[in-house]
Every structure is written in structure tokens, then in C-alpha cells.
Amino acid sequence: MRRLHRVRRTLNYLNLSTPLGLLVVRIGRARKAAGPDGLILAYGYRIPFPIAGAFTIGNVVLTREQEGYFTETLLRHEGRHASQYMLCVGLPMLPLYVVAVAVSVLICGDHASWNVFERLANLEDGNYTRKSPWWFRLKSS
Numbered sequence: 001m002r003r004l005h006r007v008r009r010t011l012n013y014l015n016l017s018t019p020l021g022l023l024v025v026r027i028g029r030a031r032k033a034a035g036p037d038g039l040i041l042a043y044g045y046r047i048p049f050p051i052a053g054a055f056t057i058g059n060v061v062l063t064r065e066q067e068g069y070f071t072e073t074l075l076r077h078e079g080r081h082a083s084q085y086m087l088c089v090g091l092p093m094l095p096l097y098v099v100a101v102a103v104s105v106l107i108c109g110d111h112a113s114w115n116v117f118e119r120l121a122n123l124e125d126g127n128y129t130r131k132s133p134w135w136f137r138l139k140s141s
Contacts, residue, residue, distance in 0.1 A: 001038055008086045009038035012058040015090025021060025030062055035070070037079055043067050053127060056081035058090070077125035084117055093117075107133045 012018040030042035042062040054063040061078040063069050085093045104114040112118040113131040
């Protein structure tokens, strides 16, 4: 594991985002497995929120799907989210992400296309598509 990933793993434990992620794994009755780059993968998450194929809390990546769901590209995207938790000093990432979702919905009607966190994690790696702002779509109508 690269030094950056060891630092990220340590800081995300200390900033309490990974412990929160592990609590969500337990509440959602998911199964944990070791993932690449210090990530913890959790399969079979049973709570219907949030609406996403996968989501990250600290170094924990959760999905409702079974083992084998994660591609290398998707894990790279989720790993970038884990780094965002480290850079946002942990739990403040959650309300900041909600604000970013709201901004994206206002701009283009989609929760990811203009969400700064999703854009920095590379939208396409997370299986999202880029949508243009509503004012551009009005001009082309």
C-alpha cells in the first residue's frame, strides 16, 4: 500500500469518518471485505438510502450489490471520495456533500453532474454522465 493510502486510512480513522462508515456497515447488515489501497468494501447493504450503486464514508465503500460488483474504475472513483473525507477533515464532508448535491440539482436537475465532489472524483469513473446546466438546454430547445 502506498504511503498516501496509509496516511488516508489513519486520518480517516482519527477524523471519525471510517468509524462512522463501519457503524453504517453494521446497521445496514453488510458484509465487510478488505479492499485495495486501505479501503474496506461492504457488500449487501440493506438500507434503501442513499440511492446510489455505491457510496463511501471514510475508507468504507458500501453497496447493496454482492461481491464482484466493484470494477477497478469504480474503486478508483470511490477511493477519491475517501481522500475527500481526509481533506475535509472527516465528518464535515457529509453536510458539504449534501450542499453539493443541492447545487447540482439546481444547476442541471441531476445530483451528480455539477456536484463538486463527484466531478473531482471523475464522474465517468463513478458511472455518472455529464449533463449541461438547464440554461444551456433552454437555448437549444
